[in-house]
Amino acid sequence: MGAGPGQNASVSAGVEFVNIPVGWRKVYVDDIKANQPNALSTGPFGSAISSKYFQDSGVPVIRGSNLSNNAEILFKDEDFVYISPEKAGEFSRSSVRANDLIFTCWGTINQIGLIPEGSHFNCYIISNKQMKLTPDTKQVVPFYLYxxxxxxxxxxxxxxxxxxSSIPGFNLGNLKSIELLLPPLLEQIKIASIISHWDYSLSILSRLIDIKSRQKRGLAAQLLTGKRRLPGFESEWSLYPLGYLLLPKKKVRAGKADYPILSVTVDGVKFQGDHFNKRVASENLGDYLVVDRGEIAMSGLNFWMGAIGMQSIVDAGVISPAYKVFRVNGDLIDSDYAMHFVRSQTMLSILLESSIQGASIVRRNLNMTSLTTAAVRIPSLLEQHAIAIDNGLN
Incomplete structure (x- = not known):
C-alpha cells in the first residue's frame, strides 16, 4: 500500500520512516550541526589529555562517568577531573557548552549526554573517548534532539x-551518517515540552517508589530481627546454630543430564544467561552441582558480599562446583521465611564474619565452622509463616 497524500515512506541506513507527516523532513546529523568551526568534533587525541595533566581545579573534563544510558539523566554535572585553562585552550575544538550533545565513542557507546542550560560550568572539555555535536538551534531543539x-x-x-570486537566503537563518520526525522521547530518545542513534563513526573514517581521500597525494607529488617512483632505474637524467640537451620546438601552432580545453568549473585539466584548476557560455564557440566527449587545456593567466591539466595526460578538447575548448596530444615524454619532470611542484613553479617582474608582484598575464604555455628534467633514456625506472607517482606 502506498503512502497517503503529503506522506511517503523512506528507509535510511537501517532506520525506516513510514508515513512522514506533512512539514516533517529527513536530515542527516551532519546537516543540523551549527554553522561554526568544530560543531561536530571528537575529543583530544590519545594521551594528549592523560591523567598527568589532571589537577584539583580548572576546566572540567567530561568522562564516561558523567554520562548515562538512562534517558532521564541528561548529564551528571559532578565528580570531574580538571585541567588548566591553558591546557584546555589547546583543545578548543573539543570544548562543550550548554545545549551541546555528547556521545561516547568507545566502550559504552549508547551513552548520550546533553549539557543543560544553567550547568555548573560555562565550558567543559570532552575526553578522548567522546564526540560532541553543537546543534543548529534554528533547525532543531537540543532537548528534542537528545x-x-x-x-x-x-x-x-x-x-x-x-x-x-572486544571494545565497541562508534566514530564521527557513523554519527554523521545517522538520518533523523524532524518536525517543524514549533512542533519540536511542543514535543520536547511534553517529554520533559513526563520525564519530571516519572522521576517524582520513581523517587516515591524508592522511598516506599526503603520503608518496606526497613520494616522487613525489623520483622526478621524481632524488633517489631506482628499482632498476636508474644512468645520468646529461640536460639539455634545456623547449621541446624540450613543443612549442607550432599553433593549431587549433573552428570549427563541437561539442566539450566544458574549463577548466584548479590541479587540472588539468576539464570546465567540473564546475569552475564552470555554463557560463562565450562562446556562439560558433569561436575556441576544440582540445586533443586527451594534449596539455598551460595557463591564460593562472593558469599561475603551477600551472594546467596533460594533457588526459586526452576525445578532444578546446576551451579558451579565451587558453590555451596543447603537444604532448609523445615522442622525449625519455614521455607518462605528462610528465603527472606538468607537475603537479610543479619545473614550478610554472618557471612562477613565467617570469611577469612585471602590472597587479595577482594578474595575471601569461607570458614565453614564459623558459618554453621553462628547463633541465629528465630520465632516459632507459626510466626515465621506470618512474617513471610506479610506485605513488609513481599
Missing part, C-alpha cells in the same frame, strides 16, 4: 553501526 538519540530506534542504530 530525546531522539535516546529513543530505542536510534539507540539500536548506534549499536548496529558499532565497530571493533
Amino acid at each position: 530525546s531522539l538519540f535516546s529513543s530505542r530506534k536510534i539507540q539500536k542504530k548506534i549499536s548496529d553501526l558499532s565497530i571493533g
